[in-house]
Amino acid sequence: MSFSEIHFLSDSLKQGVSAAVFMPERGPFGSDARPPYRTVYLLPGYSGDYHSIYTMLGFRKQAELKGLVIVIPNGQNAFYVDHPERNANYSRFVGEELIERTRDMFRLSDKREDTYIAGISMGGYGALLNGLRYHEVFSKVAAFSPATNPYTLMEYPERGGFGTGEFANMFGSKDEFENSEWNINRSYAKADKADIPELFIGCGDRDIAVDSQVKEFRGILDASDVPYNFFETTGNHDFDTWEKMLDPAFSFLAGIPEGTRNSMAIPDSIGG
Secondary structure (H helix, E strand, O other): OEEEEEEEEEOOOOEEEEEEEEEOOEOOOOEOOOOOEOEEEEEOOOOOOHHHHHHHOOHHHHHHHHOOEEEEEOOOOOOOOEEHHHOEEHHHHHHHHHHHHHHHHOOEOOOHHHEEEEEEOHHHHHHHHHHHHOOOOOOEEEEEOOOOOHHHHOOOHHHOOOOOOHHHHHHOOHHHHHOOOOOHHHHHHHOOHHHOOEEEEEEEOOOOOOHHHHHHHHHHHHHOOOOOEEEEEOOOOOHHHHHHHHHHHHHHHHOOOOOOOOEOOOOHHHHO
């Protein structure tokens, strides 16, 4: 597995940005992946950055085992939505600019079927939002404990440490949010099913932050006959729980059975 950090000036955000990039190794003990590589764009959660999540979670291992490039940008607590009046267009950054820049830098596939988006908590919301918004770019979405209805978090501010008025500043009033393109419950209910990427949703069985939101979102998908893969594991809204989701989520993205790897055959002389 190889690792890079990239830095560039973003036109979408009018500031310097950075991201971590994990690439699978080639060779008899590595992945059988060959360029152009299939790629996962992984969005961190609230208060997280790529340093914090890749030191706590095994993304390096997943890149190697599943034969995928994993790109992790920083999210700046912005929920990956656009605010053109502030030059803070995080949705456009994720769905357009980051894709274009990383494809210029690395030997990544430009095919929709090889391009995926994933995220944790706030990043899970961002992945579901932008996976649908840029459905012509992303073919699969993996959402770990997604905050599918951000305004619900303001009902329990002690659970997330959110500032007073933070969501009003981000989304407008609750009524404005409910009727906006940022309301993914509404967007998925109204979407053409042909435009919805393949979905993986994971959640802990004791997730006090987003369990009610995930149940609500799954109910909307069920009512609209939208297929999805749901993985529930023991745990709360924390890294231990998300670590349990990595293999099933990245196996889903790679299109291989859980617990397996996308690897070259071990030579007989070594395999015994």
